[in-house]
Amino acid sequence: MVQKILRVDMENREIEYESVPEEYKSLGGRGLTSKIVSDEVPPKCHPLGPNNKLVIAPGIVTGTNAPSSGRLSAGGKSPLTGGIKEANAGTSFAQMLGRLGIKAIIVEGQSENGYQLLSINNDGAELNDAEQWSGRGLYEAYEDIRNEFGEDVGICGAGVSAELNGMNSGLAFNDIEGRPSRYAGRGGLGAVMASRGLKFIVLNQKGAPGVEIEDKETFEEGRKKLEKALGKHDVTKPEGTLNTYGTDALINVINEAGALPQRNFSDGRDDESAKVSGEEKAKQIEKRGGERPHMCSPGCVIQCSEVWTKPDGEDPVGVLEYESVWALGPNCGIYDLEIIGELNRACNDLGVDTIEMGNTIAVAMEGGLADFGDGERAMELIEEIGEGTSLGKVLANGTEHTARTLGVSRVPTVKGQAMPAYDPRAIKGIGVTYATTPMGADHTAGYAVATEIMGVGGEADPLEKSGKAELSRNLQRSTAVIDTAGYCLFTAFAVMDIPEGLEGMVETVNGVLGTDLTTEDVPELGKQVLETEREFNKEAGFSNADDRLPEFMREEKLPPHNEVFDVPEEDLDSVFS
Known part of the structure; x- marks a missing residue:
């Protein structure tokens, strides 16, 4: 199966399947959405104007039978932060994209023909009028869409808040039963989608060829290792936390x-x-x-x-x-x-x-x-x-x-x-992540809580300010790789504590791509994704002064510990130096 990029020009109502450039072939999920946004979106453009784009990409292994790999990334310039954005969701929609051979959907331009619905199946894609669902709640709309297009379709939608250009609007994906309860919620990407004139994307995977796996033996070995690790870790195992x-x-x-x-x-x-x-x-x-x-x-x-x-x-x-x-x-x-x-x-x-x-x-x-x-x-x-x-x-x-x-x-x-x-005054490593990630305050960008509170991947006193820059940096890099691969963030619990789990994750990626990555490559791969995102934000006008927590958190003591956020600014600046 030859993967393609699906480019949707909303202004001219043109849909085109494009070959995947060589530099994109080893990317997926967040690594791919951030690269496309960096390459194609002017950093200083208005997020709701004609030059922004919405990019949706399944992870590298998404659509395979790798455990807990049904994730996708959505990217664009965020109307909420003014910088680059990746929002992540777990949904069957992601798996359908992968199985349909779609490396990424790029939505560009702005429609003057009212809201549209993009319908995609194994034979192609087309735009249909979606005005009948404008102003309506998504639970009702998703039920209508499933009645019209089939019970087994995947749906991505933008709600009423997005129609208002609301910066708190996300992208709603269906859960297994079809409800709009799986969200790539953060950063206002729903408004980016609606401002293109696109209201829904509907996928039908009937007849889809599935994900091509270059090295099935390596993939299967890795899948078994990762599944075994997830099955025995206290947080992720059956009947675990x-x-x-x-x-x-x-x-x-x-x-x-x-x-x-x-x-x-x-x-x-x-x-x-x-x-x-x-x-x-x-x-x-x-x-x-x-x-x-x-x-x-x-x-x-x-x-x-x-x-x-x-x-x-x-x-x-x-x-x-x-x-x-x-x-x-x-x-x-x-x-x-x-x-x-x-x-x-x-x-x-x-x-x-x-x-x-x-x-x-x-x-x-x-x-x-x-x-x-x-x-x-x-x-x-x-x-x-x-x-x-x-x-x-x-x-x-x-x-x-x-x-x-x-x-x-x-x-x-x-x-x-x-x-x-x-609260970062009581868990200071997560505060470093909030401050320094290119995404705005986002716990999933580098989940220091795992180590500081849960003792996963080592132990760290949550109230201690020293050493938190390194902790956050390492977690941000590894998270970028997990998001790129298409795995759930919660696989990190087993991967951080069980070496065979990390080996398995890397091997599944190698199996799909036919590459020979090792676990030692993970930090550098994550660093490359973060550098792409940081460079976009820099060109958009961000500086180290934006990598800070709000003033009240440095001055107002938080009960019951009566702590303030006191990680030195030079430590924050060292995360990406």
């Missing part, structure tokens, strides 16, 4: 560490948080008739996903991830899973990133639009986006924009993007 409680298992862990941000990052611990923990949620799912564990995509052996429903088992939301539960819960002073589930569903329906939305609501609460803990008012604020009101348009543009509008000074953002569920 993630399989039993999902990502929300971290609520109690991070709260106990004094690093679970409460009420807009004003405290690091609250005993009420146990009410929304993974342990409690697992009990509720069993009572409600939901599903746990659950796969985000076929072939996931970790199965940290789930299906959350109302108490009577109706209106399934999909998964309630740790980040979503925290952002819409404790960070807003809300400690009720029922309320959080409905807020999460509303975010999915509108196509907004739950991390950005939860932080936006918390800032709005601090700015006087609601009281902390008022779940009913929180829902009303989200509904303002759906109604397209003036306030809704403010909220759709995220945490920093809302804080400026309301005059709030405690603004937990880096490069314009809101922080995830780990």
Whole structure:
């Protein structure tokens, strides 16, 4: 099978399959999206203007039977950060792309013909009118699309928030049952897609040739090694932490560490948080008739996903991830899973990133639009986006924009993007990642929590400031490779602790590409991806001054440890020096 790049010119309604340039052949996922964006998008262009592009690429091994490899990357210039962006999702859509032989989709230009739907199958691709779904919620729209195109299609969509050019809008992908609950949520890439005039991408993999594996023996040896490592690590194994409680298992862990941000990052611990923990949620799912564990995509052996429903088992939301539960819960002073589930569903329906939305609501609460803990008012604020009101348009543009509008000074953002569920004053290595990654505040870019809190890949005192630049640097490099390969970030737990797991991961990549990479090549490969992203941001106007946490985190002590973020600026500058 010869892989192709699918280029979609929205202005001229032209679709073309192109040969893959030699320099792209050994790339996939994040490595490829960032390279294409760097090559084709002017760094100083307006993110919602005619010169930005949306790039979607499956990982190198995505579409094979490698374990937990159903990931894709979406890239472009972020309207939220103003820099390069990669957002990642686990979904069967990713596997379909790989099996259809599509190395990447590049969406460029802007349509003047209303919103369009891009339909792709093994015979080709075409654009269709999608105006009938404009202004409608994604749960209803995805059901309609599956009725029209088939139950087994893969869907990528931009919601109502994206139609408002909302900088908090993500790309919604289907879960296994077809719901819009798998998100490449961060950075406003939903608005980039909608501003091209593209509303949906629908894939049908019937008759697809599958992923060509150059060296099947090496691939199979690597697959077995990685699957074995995942199967015996305490975090990733069957009936292990993630399989039993999902990502929300971290609520109690991070709260106990004094690093679970409460009420807009004003405290690091609250005993009420146990009410929304993974342990409690697992009990509720069993009572409600939901599903746990659950796969985000076929072939996931970790199965940290789930299906959350109302108490009577109706209106399934999909998964309630740790980040979503925290952002819409404790960070807003809300400690009720029922309320959080409905807020999460509303975010999915509108196509907004739950991390950005939860932080936006918390800032709005601090700015006087609601009281902390008022779940009913929180829902009303989200509904303002759906109604397209003036306030809704403010909220759709995220945490920093809302804080400026309301005059709030405690603004937990880096490069314009809101922080995830780990306060960097109590976990300082993750603070280095927030500050220095090209992506804006993003825990997945270099998950120092694994080492600092979970003891994976070694141990490090989370309150100690020294040595955190090196920790973050190493993790950022390895993560870039995982994202490029197409593996779930959670495979890193086993890979970091079990050498055979890393060997297996590298061997599966070699098997697909026919290369001879070794585990020693991983840091350099990751470094190359990061250098591409850093250079784009530099040309867009970023400097070391942008690699900083907000002022209040250096001055305002966080209970219960009463720590500030005190990693020296020279250490931050050394991460990429």
